[in-house]
Amino acid sequence: MPKVLITGAGGFVGTHLINELKKSPENEIYASVYKATSDITTLVDQTHIIAGDLTDYAFAESLVKSVQPDVIFHLAALSVVHNSASLATSVMSSNATISYNMLEATKLYASRARFIAISSGNVYGAVEDTTRPVDELTPLRPLNPYAVSKVTQEMLALQYSLSYGLDVVILRPFNHTGVGQTRDFVIPRLAHQFVQIEKKLLDPVIEVGNIETIRDFTDVADMVRGYVLASQKCISGEIYNIGTGVGHTIAEIIEILKSLSSAKVEVKILDKLVRASDVPILVADASKFMDLTGWKPQVSLQDTISDILESYRLT
Amino acid sequence: MPKVLITGAGGFVGTHLINELKKSPENEIYASVYKATSDITTLVDQTHIIAGDLTDYAFAESLVKSVQPDVIFHLAALSVVHNSASLATSVMSSNATISYNMLEATKLYASRARFIAISSGNVYGAVEDTTRPVDELTPLRPLNPYAVSKVTQEMLALQYSLSYGLDVVILRPFNHTGVGQTRDFVIPRLAHQFVQIEKKLLDPVIEVGNIETIRDFTDVADMVRGYVLASQKCISGEIYNIGTGVGHTIAEIIEILKSLSSAKVEVKILDKLVRASDVPILVADASKFMDLTGWKPQVSLQDTISDILESYRLT
Numbered sequence: 072m073p074k075v076l077i078t079g080a081g082g083f084v085g086t087h088l089i090n091e092l093k094k095s096p097e098n099e100i101y102a103s104v105y106k107a108t109s110d111i112t113t114l115v116d117q118t119h120i121i122a123g124d125l126t127d128y129a130f131a132e133s134l135v136k137s138v139q140p141d142v143i144f145h146l147a148a149l150s151v152v153h154n155s156a157s158l159a160t161s162v163m164s165s166n167a168t169i170s171y172n173m174l175e176a177t178k179l180y181a182s183r184a185r186f187i188a189i190s191s192g193n194v195y196g197a198v199e200d201t202t203r204p205v206d207e208l209t210p211l212r213p214l215n216p217y218a219v220s221k222v223t224q225e226m227l228a229l230q231y232s233l234s235y236g237l238d239v240v241i242l243r244p245f246n247h248t249g250v251g252q253t254r255d256f257v258i259p260r261l262a263h264q265f266v267q268i269e270k271k272l273l274d275p276v277i278e279v280g281n282i283e284t285i286r287d288f289t290d291v292a293d294m295v296r297g298y299v300l301a302s303q304k305c306i307s308g309e310i311y312n313i314g315t316g317v318g319h320t321i322a323e324i325i326e327i328l329k330s331l332s333s334a335k336v337e338v339k340i341l342d343k344l345v346r347a348s349d350v351p352i353l354v355a356d357a358s359k360f361m362d363l364t365g366w367k368p369q370v371s372l373q374d375t376i377s378d379i380l381e382s383y384r385l386t
Numbered sequence: 387m388p389k390v391l392i393t394g395a396g397g398f399v400g401t402h403l404i405n406e407l408k409k410s411p412e413n414e415i416y417a418s419v420y421k422a423t424s425d426i427t428t429l430v431d432q433t434h435i436i437a438g439d440l441t442d443y444a445f446a447e448s449l450v451k452s453v454q455p456d457v458i459f460h461l462a463a464l465s466v467v468h469n470s471a472s473l474a475t476s477v478m479s480s481n482a483t484i485s486y487n488m489l490e491a492t493k494l495y496a497s498r499a500r501f502i503a504i505s506s507g508n509v510y511g512a513v514e515d516t517t518r519p520v521d522e523l524t525p526l527r528p529l530n531p532y533a534v535s536k537v538t539q540e541m542l543a544l545q546y547s548l549s550y551g552l553d554v555v556i557l558r559p560f561n562h563t564g565v566g567q568t569r570d571f572v573i574p575r576l577a578h579q580f581v582q583i584e585k586k587l588l589d590p591v592i593e594v595g596n597i598e599t600i601r602d603f604t605d606v607a608d609m610v611r612g613y614v615l616a617s618q619k620c621i622s623g624e625i626y627n628i629g630t631g632v633g634h635t636i637a638e639i640i641e642i643l644k645s646l647s648s649a650k651v652e653v654k655i656l657d658k659l660v661r662a663s664d665v666p667i668l669v670a671d672a673s674k675f676m677d678l679t680g681w682k683p684q685v686s687l688q689d690t691i692s693d694i695l696e697s698y699r700l701t
Contacts, residue, residue, distance in 0.1 A: 128471040156443040160486050164479035171475050197548045214549050216486065219541045226534045233512045234529050
């Protein structure tokens with residue numbers, strides 16, 4: 072029975088990853104969470120939920136020591152993108168510390184485990200050549216301290232691979248969304264507004280920033296299927312983009328929402344909502360990952376958005 | 387009068403940089419130090435020494451606000467290379483926080499200042515192609531948390547250039563040494579042992595790790611001259627290696643020491659002193675910097691080592 076440890080297991084992606092892993096009954100799943108919530112206790116055996124703070128090395132050590140995992144999906148990270156001095160420095164310090172603690176504990180107590188380090192397509196940031204999707208050799212030009220912290224986490228994982236031969240795989244997921252993602256992200260935020268308008272709880276006006284921004288959206292179910300494939304097939308010490316390779320503007324997202332909703336919505340473009348340091352285009356060249364693993368996205372953007380709308384209609 | 391602010395001004399490189407800047411009397415020099423020492427008070431006007439902790443944003447802000455610098459040489463960083471959980475995470479957190487605080491304060495209160503971010507040739511780490519010197523496009527493969535923290539500092543500086551148009555130049559100095567460097571570094575450590583043996587204070591045996599390790603050593607006086615040239619001539623948003631382009635083995639260093647010393651020394655090679663994650667070869671291709679600025683090293687390695695020996699003979 073392979074023992075699979077997920078850090079940040081209580082989050083949006085973590086819970087979807089647990090569901091994916093449960094499709095193979097031989098997986099023995101352990102969930103590391105900051106605090107145990109009712110969500111997680113319905114998904115994982117009570118005795119396999121370990122609550123604690125990964126910025127504390129002693130907790131990370133006892134976690135790895137007690138679980139003795141064969142595979143670690145390291146998802147835990149602070150993901151605040153807002154820029155204030157105290158938030159930015161705590162995101163950078165926490166994310167570096169969490170990754171260091173997990174890597175060091177893995178080196179000492181589970182040195183043969185495969186360690187899947189979850190980075191982000193955000194590390195590419197201000198891409199210079201926007202005429203084609205970005206591959207893994209594209210220079211990193213991060214645009215906020217959160218993206219910088221993901222570079223730090225990658226570099227640490229790479230360091231443990233180079234210095235100690237740890238079996239590390241680094242993944243750079245591009246945008247992914249689905250039921251359960253917080254409304255800090257664009258698709259859930261817009262979908263929630265549409266449903267509020269359907270329910271007559273909101274005026275039929277939606278204010279957005281730059282609707283020309285282009286992103287590569289993957290359904291979270293496809294994304295976590297990719298993570299599991301990575302744990303089985305990717306090459307140690309290597310970095311892989313995961314994304315569909317297809318870009319969509321925010322305007323297109325709004326069109327899909329309109330086609331799936333009875334709400335008659337007026338869209339207002341407000342300059343003050345345009346973020347100064349936003350990347351205009353971010354689309355993945357994930358051919359390295361696709362060619363190696365055979366991964367292809369299966370859920371259409373239309374279906375993803377439909378699922379999210381439905382989830383808000385039911386609440 | 388250009389106002390020049392140096393962070394980490396009390397350190398080995400900081401004090402040499404102050405001496406270099408004082409050669410141009412128009413420079414108005416401000417020294418940010420963690421604690422004011424007698425060394426720094428002999429170099430800089432008392433009223434231009436500002437003591438405080440740059441991991442505290444409020445201090446960084448008041449520093450930049452009060453000095454209103456035209457040029458900032460950001461040298462301040464923890465440089466512990468030993469690997470323990472508490473040290474590694476505090477080096478990474480502190481170095482990220484110090485750089486963030488300085489960049490954020492500069493953006494807000496000295497947005498036209500030129501910001502010279504001092505990184506390190508250590509970011510290259512486990513270079514794959516060791517047949518030629520490394521240029522700035524060589525992939526980063528850091529081998530310890532300190533080197534990871536320098537990547538983080540670079541990425542933050544780049545982010546402030548990309549997001550806010552801050553006038554940032556990133557320098558990657560390779561090894562540099564000279565009078566005043568601590569004996570944590572190889573040349574001062576060996577030179578000190580030779581002088582101890584000359585003075586009959588030590589048995590004539592020196593224990594070393596891998597004497598085949600190759601490094602690119604620049605005299606600190608040449609290095610800080612490079613920093614000043616960078617502040618005058620380098621292109622905003624760009625990254626530059628600084629180094630001689632010539633590699634020397636530790637065995638060659640020992641031969642130079644032998645030729646400059648009356649001590650008859652036996653060299654013992656101890657496996658336990660070989661660091662597992664040491665880089666075998668690290669030599670700079672600094673042609674980008676040299677071609678732009680005209681910088682060339684002027685002090686020979688022989689003269690550098692001779693100066694260091696002399697400094698120990700006098701103490």
